[in-house]
Structure formats: structure tokens, C-alpha cells
Amino acid sequence: KLQLWHNGCLAEVARDEALLQGVLMRTKETPNSSELVTYAPFTLFPSPFPKAAFLQALAVQTHYNTLVDRISQDTEFLLQALASTIEVDDFSARLFKIHQQILNEGGSRSIVLGLNRSDYMLDKRGDQPPSLKQIEINTIAASFGGLSSRTPDVHRRVLKMADRLEESQHILDNNPAAGLAKAIAKAWELYGSERAVVMFFVEEVQRNVFDQRCIERELWKRNIPTFRKRFDDICKTIRLDQDKRLFVGGNEIAVVYFRNGYMPQNYFSEQCWEARLTMERSMAVKCPDIVSHLVGTKKVQQVLAKPGVLERFFPDQPQVVEQIRATFTGLYSLDMGPEGDRTIAMALAEPDRFVLKPQREGGGNNIYGSEIIQVLEKVKDSSERMAYILMDKINPAPVQNYLLRRDAPLAVSSCVSELGVFGAYVRQGKDLLMNECVGHLLRTKSSEHSDGGVAAGVAVLDNPLLV
Ligand code: ADP
Numbered sequence: 001k002l003q004l005w006h007n008g009c010l011a012e013v014a015r016d017e018a019l020l021q022g023v024l025m026r027t028k029e030t031p032n033s034s035e036l037v038t039y040a041p042f043t044l045f046p047s048p049f050p051k052a053a054f055l056q057a058l059a060v061q062t063h064y065n066t067l068v069d070r071i072s073q074d075t076e077f078l079l080q081a082l083a084s085t086i087e088v089d090d091f092s093a094r095l096f097k098i099h100q101q102i103l104n105e106g107g108s109r110s111i112v113l114g115l116n117r118s119d120y121m122l123d124k125r126g127d128q129p130p131s132l133k134q135i136e137i138n139t140i141a142a143s144f145g146g147l148s149s150r151t152p153d154v155h156r157r158v159l160k161m162a163d164r165l166e167e168s169q170h171i172l173d174n175n176p177a178a179g180l181a182k183a184i185a186k187a188w189e190l191y192g193s194e195r196a197v198v199m200f201f202v203e204e205v206q207r208n209v210f211d212q213r214c215i216e217r218e219l220w221k222r223n224i225p226t227f228r229k230r231f232d233d234i235c236k237t238i239r240l241d242q243d244k245r246l247f248v249g250g251n252e253i254a255v256v257y258f259r260n261g262y263m264p265q266n267y268f269s270e271q272c273w274e275a276r277l278t279m280e281r282s283m284a285v286k287c288p289d290i291v292s293h294l295v296g297t298k299k300v301q302q303v304l305a306k307p308g309v310l311e312r313f314f315p316d317q318p319q320v321v322e323q324i325r326a327t328f329t330g331l332y333s334l335d336m337g338p339e340g341d342r343t344i345a346m347a348l349a350e351p352d353r354f355v356l357k358p359q360r361e362g363g364g365n366n367i368y369g370s371e372i373i374q375v376l377e378k379v380k381d382s383s384e385r386m387a388y389i390l391m392d393k394i395n396p397a398p399v400q401n402y403l404l405r406r407d408a409p410l411a412v413s414s415c416v417s418e419l420g421v422f423g424a425y426v427r428q429g430k431d432l433l434m435n436e437c438v439g440h441l442l443r444t445k446s447s448e449h450s451d452g453g454v455a456a457g458v459a460v461l462d463n464p465l466l467v
């Protein structure tokens, strides 16, 4: 059958449909104003994704939630896992210090709220079917649970116009924001004060505000009040009362939802660190609290991949251990000693097989290829090397697609995708009251780029077309 529309025309309709559906982002020029906005970048077509791997990622999510939650309660494990890292990485050390101070004061957590996103790529080796491998788990500020609910209708429209009606019916519905909000709402109810607010703690630069608004809106539907505050707003007015209830600008805070505070540069003054400490000491529910934030470090991910470690957290559940471990790729320590020396020799011999990762979030921090040699030659004989971990490079098979982004010419690219799965859980004392997989996110980038997410301007939003 003749295709009525060429891709340029489809792209024009796709952009308009994205705007109609609310796949929005503020501009670089005016990141803190909604007077003029643009579409969040996305692919023209949904990308094929194998069904079995997709279902595998959904199925393991509640176990990942449990794992994060159990590690967060294992003080001894976390201390050992991060001991070398905090010796040399100032940011992790600073977070860890807050964690220890909270412990010394007797802890502040009776209600625990976790919203995370576990990210995967498909590793393709020879004739084997592609296998699902975890890139990382984000326990703080995992984004795009809002906008990803709005992209399916865009792709459905494009596929219909491209005379692919049958496939358009296979685009999955997806609404992570609703599930994330459900967990926040549960925590808010447990906190038990109708006037207390859910505080969205946000960055100074707020290009991705619409993604967050989706969650705010779900909360307001439930008549739960929310507001947005930056460090600048908080630092001046944050305080605890004698019962450690948290107040910002005179309002009691039931839940602090962190969409900020995960990068060193977020803390632009000493006051920011004091404000973080105050939030952590308070009886407000923190999402995440400082300990769950630390559980999301790359060092913890590497330690979990060592033989026998998952068994510590699931002593009677070998199938769960198996299910989680199946998603691990090779992860290697650079700690001082023979094991770390072997890692370095291996990386220097075949740098293209690996990714070198510091303890950073937000994209653009990892080291690849010949740069691995440069960095390792510099740090290999000093304890500085303990700030990194080494990971096997995952190699997905590229597919052709068009990346639609503002002012970029329409051109076909060779692309690779990363699947994210959102998890949400709520615990009160010993009772896990909610533990769910609440949706997914597919992000796609040109295979020329080895690193970087949507916010970093590299990846774009996508939908899986299950095959
Ligand atoms: P960040 O916390 O900065 O998001 P990630 O571990 O998610 O750090 O890495 C950033 C990006 O780098 C990922 O989105 C992915 O594109 C790429 N990447 C990370 N680890 C690997 C890996 N092991 N193999 C291939 N690509 C990787």
C-alpha cells in the first residue's frame, strides 16, 4: 500500500501532537518561565523492543524495591560497601556523614517512601537473544514518569498515518506518574495531618517542570496539597519544631519529594548542606531519605554483584536472587589491593570492553574507550582510584530512527535504547504497605553517543514496540 505521508510530514504532525498531549519542556533560554515552551525531544517512531526482556524487567522490579529497602536497613553493610568510596569521594562522604549523624541521633524514619527507576539496556552477543542488563538504579529524582504517560498517543498517531495501524494498537498505555503519586499519597496519609504539604524540592533551573507537574496534578486530584521549593526558598525559612516536625515558610511538610540534591553542584552554599541535614533530621517523610539515596550509588551496585552478597538480603529466596542477578553485567572494584589491581590491568588491556564510572548522577560523567587509559594511568597507583567502579560495556544492536528535537534537521540515525522501570514502595515500621511496579520509560539516543540522558540533551523519549 502506498504511504500517504513522507517522514518530514509525519515529523511535523508528531511535533504538534506532542504539544497537544503535553510532552512539554521549558526552553534553554527561559528555563524558569512557561511563557514560551517547546516539546520534549522524542523519536518519530517507537523502537522495537523484545517482549520477553520487557516483561523480565517489569517482573524483577518489586524485588529491586525490596532490595533497596533492605539495604537501607543494613547499617553495617552500607558502611562496609562505601568505606573505600567515602575515603576519596567528597560528595559521597558528605552524604554519608549526614547518614551517620541521623543514626547517632536515633534515626528519623518510621515511614519510608521509595520511588526508584531501574535502567537497562539489551546486550547483544553473537547469535544469542539479547539479554537484559541493568545500567543502574536511581533512588533519587528519577525523572520522566510524567511525560512518558503522554508519548504513547503521539506514536499511535504517527503509526496510523504511516499505515501501520496494527502496530499502533500494540503501543502500551503507561502512567508512572499515577503510581508514583499513589505512593506519595499513601505516605502523606500515614503522616496523618490534613494541612501538611507535599514539598517538591526542585532545582534552580527547572526545564523539566511539566514532568513533575504530572505528579503534582495526581496529588491535587486526591486533594493533597503540594508546593515547589528550591534551596533558595528553603534555606531562609526551614525549621524544626520541638517534635522535629518540618516547617518551610510556616507550612508543615508531610513529605519531601527530592528532584534536587543528587549532584555536588546542587549544593551551592554551606546553607544548602544545613538545609539537607534539617530535612533529614525531621519527621517528614523523605523520598528518598539519605540512606536510600546512598543505596543508589554505583559503588553499592558493584558490591551487590559480588558472589554471595544478594543472598544476604534474600536468604531464603534463591529464585529472587537468581532473578535479580540475571540482570547484572560484570562489575569490578578498583579498591586498593590485588582485586583492584586485576581490574586495572583488565581495563588497560581492553578499554573498549568497559565503562569507568565515578559516583555521579545526571549523565555525562562516565568514561569510555581511550579516555579510560588516560584516567587510569593517572590514578592507578593512588587511593583516588577508589572513587570509581568499572563495568562491562553493554552493546545493544542499533536500530534506525529519527530523533526529533528543537531546531535539529530531520535525519535518520542509528540508535540505541535504554528501558527504565519505575518502582514505588511504602513501609511503616516493619510493614511493607505498598510495593509495586508502576510503569516504564524508553529513552533512545544516537549510538554515536556513549553517555547522557534526556536532560543532558542526548537521549530522547520513546515507546517500546514489543516484538
Ligand atoms: P547516570 O547516573 O549519570 O545516569 P548511568 O550509569 O546511567 O549514569 O550512565 C549514563 C549513561 O551511560 C547511560 O544512560 C547509558 O547510556 C551509558 N552507560 C552507562 N553504563 C553503561 C554500560 N555498562 N554499557 C553501555 N552504556 C552504558
Ligand code: MG
Pocket: 119, 135, 136, 362, 363, 453
Ligand atoms: Mg542513568
